[in-house]
Amino acid sequence: MNSHGINFGSIICTGPGSCNGQNIEGLTNNLETLDPDGSLQDLTEILVVRPFSRKGSFTTSRAFDVSATQFHMGLQPVEEFGYFVDPDGDGVNNELFVGELSAMSLFLEGMEPPEITSPLSDQASAGKETFSAIGCADCHIPSLTTRNRFLPFSFPEVESDPLQNIYRVLNLQNHGFPLAGFGSGVRVDLFSDLKIHDMGPGLAEANGNSRFTTARLWGVSDSAPYMHDSRALTLRDAILFHDGERANAKANFAGLSAAEQSNLLMFLGSLNSPANPNMGL
Template sequence: MISKRHLLPISLAISALTFTAPPVLADFGSKHDKHRVPKSARKGPRPPRQQPFDFSAIFNTVQILEAGAVEIHLGGHINQAELETMDPIEAYVHAFEEGDELFEINYNALDGVGVNVGNGKRFTSFPRPDLRGPMAWANILPHRATGPNGDSCISCHNVPVADGGGGVNDNVIRMDPERKQKGFIERNSPHLFGMGAVQLVAEEMTTELQSLRDQAVADSCASGESASVEIAAKGVSFGEISVSCENVNYDNLAGIDTDLIVRPFEWKGLTGFVRAFVRGAAHQELGMQATELVGDADSDFDSITNELSVGDITALTIYNAAQPRPVTKIELNSVIDTLNEEEKETYGLPLSEADIASIQNGEEIFSSISCASCHSPEMEVASPVFYEPSKHASYRDETYPAGNIAGLPTTSLQFNLLTDILDNPQELPSGQTLGQFEESENGGAIVRLYGDLKRHDMGRALAEEFDEGNVGASVFLTENLWGVGSTAPYLHDGRATTMTEAVLFHGGEAQSSKEQFEALSDAEKADLLKFLDNLVLYLAP
């Protein structure tokens, strides 16, 4: 702020200035006319039309680099066969550590990062279907929906820590490469904590749902009578099916595809398992094509093949799947002696008794206004062991997307959610570590995800320019709220900068909960938001 004593000399200086009126100019027409050159004054022949840029020349740099540049391949390939011959625990730890390296590497041209997006550029934040040349964006296989927009996984997953979410500057702008549509959609990067547990929840839900269908078919065929059966798993209803022996009607199914496979990843619930998520992101966001995706072909025209080996994808899958669970500030407060001063400041610790009471009251309000009907506080995984590849047929590759079976893993790597999480080793008063999942009375794992892995219609306010995945333009998978206190901005495109905004954007199936939120007192809203802010991401340094 400028003090008043500075204003007097400035004003005096201004008042002392004298101004001279500008000369009167003749009317020469448009103010842009002075830049025009009469046709009669133009001299010389018209310059020749430039030839289209030869994009293939750019990728000759790879041969130049390999012929004698100092730079090297940054991502060393992992051998799948070697992983499968190791001791199981040794293989898991090795894959996790190698996956960590692959996640953080800034890949370069020698690794095959990027694709041809015109004018010699490898990266773009916007889809380029207009580039239709023989080695251009639109002809890359598999067809692209976006980017590539980065040279590392961590470049989009780093808020507030590694493997976290991303800000709006990291939003992915997408199109549907398989059909024409108007407009584009945006995707905010989600955090990756607890991914393996989420897949295990989905696997068990799928088993339960498909078993209900199969039993209904068997009963109907045996009795000769038709029946309507509710399809539900882990307390989540997906509507009902009508069965007349082998004829199954899915018209009243809700929030899931007719194959009854729970797909827990992406904002629309389009991807079923971690491995598919990893190789899809590598292709779309980085332009790093896995061998299992395209075989030995150079399908992105960058002179590099086998950019990510089967072992590389396994390592990245294990690394992502074995991420620690999100935690709460109350938990961090219980191990506050293990935290440094910066961490205490980041998470607003220590918590007072009043803070804890406010959080606990907010949790009760969360349930009372029916938020928990979709954001289910917890689910139990009966079998807490994650296998890669999965033991469940719907969550592994029977053949690779490239169409071959060569190189398919023959032995599963595995880890236990209760005992084998490597990050966040601080011991809680209960005896479990901060990274491990809590054991249930039945020996399973309690997954406090605050979600239901079901799609819901969220109303017109959130409807998108086009219907990605053909699930409905306003239909989205329930976002798991664990970690929400660390992952602003909110919603699928980061449009909500505060939690209150995120709630107020709810409509459709969530309209009633939004109206109940609006009816809360300011004190009740404050407690509810304090509870949500208590759900955080933490990664020990």
């Protein structure tokens, strides 16, 4: 299975709802749903890219917000709990309306994207080449191209069909994304493959799960600390914490000369957050 130049493994189907998902790669954190015994099942819900959260749990910023507003802010969205109920017993119901979450989604996804310093210095240009040469760009793919320039917003959301229930569409070309050199899509300088990778036992969480979504490096120069639990205070530390599937990239970086390492870090330092992401929004 290939999408936007990224390989997600393979499946074998013998008919509708009868597919073997043993060789799917990078699409789910639940190891049981990877179909380890090769049984045949409907894989519709598995074949969805979920780029939001460190564990690849959410398909859209709205889905992320439904969970995050509960966990971080103690707000219970009505689309999750219903109207005029008070599950947490705080004496307040209807804590976050559907329209409020819709407005939040439009705000977040309408922001200006991060940018790459232009022109790059000679050192950063050399670091960009090294970034690819040692394998960093294998997962942190510099650019992806969308099929079209329009981003749909829907409610209720259907993970396996984002074109259902659309209530608003944003033209990404008007929000800082350049048109790609071919077709009608836009270029997204994301520096990610949006896949889930096993990063080794050294980065595992308390439950033993060491599988994480490839971090998006756009804007990385302004987003310290790094890694899923902020254990890395510098980009150098973040690279050296890589292990598991990406142990080779860490080893390749460690084997570089001091000047080559410095150039690579200067390149990462050129991946900036926008100075005024809300201007004109």
